[in-house]
Amino acid sequence: MSKTCNVEVKDSTISGAGRGLFACGDFQPGDLVLAVDRPLFAELDIHRLQDTCAWCFQRAATDPIERAQAASMGLPNGFIEVKACTGCRRISYCSKSCQSKAWKREHKYECKALAPKDRPDLPDAVRSTIKLLGRMKADDGKYDKLATILSFRPFEGGKGVEEFGHRNRKLLEDFNMFGFAAWKYAGEPKMREADSQAVSKAFVLNIMCNKFALSSPLDDTHLGIGFDPMICSANHSCDPNVVLVFNQPVALLRATRPIKKGEEVFMKYIDVTNPFSVRQNELQDTYYFSCQCPKCKKGSSFPVDTFTIPPEELSSEYRTLADKLAQKHEAQLSRFFVPASDETAQQRLAALQAEAFSVSGTVTDVKNPTPEEIKATLKMCIKSGLWKWTRQPVPQLCRQLFSLYIANGDPYRAFRLGCKIYFEITPGLYPQAFYPDRLIDTWAMSTVVNVLCGPRNKQIYDELMQGGVDLRIVYFGFLFDVHDNAPKMFGLDSPFGRVVDNTYKQIMAGVNIHESEIRDKIKAVWPSLEIIARSVDVLSL
Structure with a gap:
């Protein structure tokens, strides 16, 4: 399956980067740019x-x-x-x-x-x-x-x-x-x-x-590391045009936006939804270089860096908290630098960021945080007025909390939080419906909804039905979403794709109405599901 004829290796357009990977043809979002049977x-x-x-x-x-x-x-x-x-x-x-x-x-x-x-x-x-x-x-x-x-x-x-x-x-x-x-x-x-x-x-x-990094899309488990001369020729950018997919053991690069013939191919080495200073420090810690991509050259001027209020409007409660956290995270403050009007404001914002990211796992202050620790951190982010739901590490904290609800056998809380993630958070981070993180999250939601459709959760099922939300139709909605978009990323012949496709075929074999009718029902119930998502108070779950 190895497919390398679509790309070639030449000197990178980024000064000091050395090798670079370049497109030998035009690609559209979801197209296969490069494939190797195994790194x-x-x-x-x-x-x-x-x-x-x-x-x-x-x-x-x-x-x-x-x-x-x-x-x-x-x-x-x-x-x-x-x-x-x-x-x-x-x-x-x-x-x-x-x-x-x-x-x-x-x-x-x-x-x-x-x-x-x-x-x-x-x-x-x-x-x-x-x-x-x-x-x-x-x-x-x-x-x-x-x-x-x-x-x-x-x-x-x-x-x-x-x-x-x-x-x-x-x-x-x-x-x-x-x-x-x-x-x-x-x-x-x-x-x-x-x-x-x-x-x-x-x-x-x-x-x-x-x-x-190599991970399993089925459960988002980190597995190990890989190296391949062709894949590794693609340099990092904080505004990449391809994403790495690991199909155990096949490795792919898929286009996430249009790429023209002769254009350099860039992938991400780290989470590029993080703020500028966090990205720079993570790249320095893990890959030992400072990013010089066009996005990073503009510094902290993008939505991923923006707070919802200026630091001068921070309440006295959170100014006091920030001053205490500045002492706790003194050695880490430079890693979470945020431009502000004066040094005191900069220090406070950096201290609050350091605390939030320490719980999310970007730094290792808190290992295996509890739901209470995550919710306390989310409360700090949201109640301070600084963070919106799509600014990191709030999305990462929500994903952590979602996973803990599943692990702790609490599918209803996972469902409500998952709805918020699905409608309000991930679309703002990953515009493409076929992006790996969105597919993984949506697949997890289909599993959660399937559990809620079982006899053990009949009361929850009935209550939602009375509110106009048929969980059986919701399940089809999430399953169809993954099945429709998986071919553009993992492919249906991958381990992840086969599980999705087999599940889809088994479920469809057991229904007696046409798929088009099911899709009409999904369209009808989706607005009600979005209302639930926007009404979720994560902090009180």
Whole structure:
């Protein structure tokens, strides 16, 4: 399926960015720009090694309750089983086919290195480099596709190491240590035309600076990291024109807006709905560069940065709170800088932002926040008058709260909050109905509504019906929304698409009215559902 003829690699139009990916034809929103059968390498997070196939990245639910729930909804993780490699006992596979493919391509080079029981789990960049060294040695150091990794920045064939070290001396030392460890674990391989230790360090450096995140669309679970020479040639922009889709293990770039032939292709490396200072710091922390895209050159002048009231209008209650939070987050204030009329106002806004983002997970002050902690933070954001519902981290906090309601077995609260997210929040963040985050959220809503249609929730079902909202029709509305838009992003032949398509076919096989009639009923009930969404008081849920 690999499709790379639609793009080409040339020097980027962004100064100092090095390589860039360019369109060889015109693309419309939803068009496939690039596809690779599997990234050059894909590495699981340490905590996913025991429940996820290291080749196809399909996850198996290991908790009995989660497994039963997943199976009842027809989700793959309710049926998939993974078994550990009998050699190292560290890496797992879902089938003999996946194990065989992995062994032939890469696992045979790392199995012995991972096997010792007293050896701690190795970081993803070290595991990747061990396999890359093995593959290069097997090809006598001439494997061109692997050697291409070394042409990326910051290593750039060796030319960029000094500059990177000047800016990040301690970081370079850490990466060199990882590279040396990978070289030792790989058995200090000898290569006729390369210094394998230097190559190992260069691999780690470029992996850490160019990796992309891999996650499952079925449950929005972060799985690991990947690297591919073609995908990674697409530079970051805070105003991207493509989005990365991971179809386990196929990786795609899909257009999110029209792209003309010869135009540079840009993807996002981080969440670009965040304010300017948050984006800049996250890119610096994760990818070690300052963004120079056209959007960032304009600074904090976009809706994602705008507060609903000027800081001078902040009430005395929230001025006092901000002053207290400024002491709590003193070391973080520069990361959340907001332009304001004076230094005091800047500090207060930064302190309130730091508190909000600490709970949302952008910084790690609060781990696994409770619903009460999230609602308290939302109250601060909304009641202060500064935030609107589409300004981060309010949307992220709402998604967190939605997920917690589902996990805690509270589908009615999840439904009400999900309606607000569906109608009032995500359309403002992602205009395209086929955008991955919107599809994932809508699929989750279809699941929640399906639960509410069950006998355990008859009272809620009847109350909504009396108000003119038939939850059965609402369920069809969310299901049709995902089924209509999935082909433009994940495709119906992907793991996510197959679950959606199979569910759609099973449901439609059980109804005795035509689909067009159902769609008419959806149009009729949708305004009432939107009224519910706009009446939801998240803070009192």
